[in-house]
Amino acid sequence: MELYSRAERADDAALLAGVAVGDDAATTAFVRRYQSRVFGLALSITRDRGLAEDVSQEAFLRAWRAASGYDARRGSALTWLLTITRNLAIDVVRARRLLPVDGEALERLVGETLEDDPRSPENAAGIELESARARARLREIPPAQARAVVLATILGCTAAEISRREDIPLGTAKTRLRAGLRALRSGLVEESP
Missing domain, CATH: 1.10.10.10 (Winged helix-like DNA-binding domain superfamily/Winged helix DNA-binding domain)
Incomplete structure (x- = not known):
């Protein structure tokens, strides 16, 4: 339990460094810290609860895969994560609208x-x-x-x-x-x- 509480007190850069090396406590703390914001953004774009859940999960997976490339000089971890979420949600919405429209x-x-x-x-x-x-x-x-x-x-x-x-x-x-x-x-x- 001490491990999780220490991770939860860590700053974003430290959490992402832990996520990058596969630290379970850091990953759990990172998800807990931002899950409601990520889901809220995904829901506001997709307007579909199930789709927003899928987008949120995929956003955290992509963040996990790209954590080693995060650069705190380019923006906060939250901005980085919400950018990933926004792009995914927009792609999902556009993909759902791509219907054939000829003939x-x-x-x-x-x-x-x-x-x-x-x-x-x-x-x-x-x-x-x-x-x-x-x-x-x-x-x-x-x-x-x-x-x-x-x-x-x-x-x-x-x-x-x-x-x-x-x-x-x-x-x-x-x-x-x-x-x-x-x-x-x-x-x-x-x-x-």
């Missing part, structure tokens, strides 16, 4: 997203009509614009993420998104009774 997959994705809400049967006919109109209008605009609209509105991608996914310049991604939304909106307004 039939685009149609399925739009169809599933625009389906009627089963909790409101009184609105089902109106929602189905709007969904069908939106899907039809998406098929009428250029495919590159339709992909940009679906990526932004349904998958929540930013213009920068669309740029990376489509391998196009950021300005082109913004233009496609703006033009696609404008075409979609104008087509839906023209069809309104």
Whole structure:
């Protein structure tokens, strides 16, 4: 017990040095010291408790593997660990959003997203009509614009993420998104009774 209490009183650099050489007491103390902050950050990014637990565990594993390379001159241990956590959580969220969005997959994705809400049967006919109109209008605009609209509105991608996914310049991604939304909106307004 004395070993753990000594490790818990150690500063971060000493703990990480212990983690780097496989010291169980230092590793336990390091995890105990930062587990709530790591989990809190992971949860705030992923918004999924189970996923946040996985990200937290992986963050501590990566910290354990990279502990020998930690340099206190570059920042605190907490900043270093939270940077690892943040990057992992963002990667996990992005990976979950990476769905195919061309051809039939685009149609399925739009169809599933625009389906009627089963909790409101009184609105089902109106929602189905709007969904069908939106899907039809998406098929009428250029495919590159339709992909940009679906990526932004349904998958929540930013213009920068669309740029990376489509391998196009950021300005082109913004233009496609703006033009696609404008075409979609104008087509839906023209069809309104």
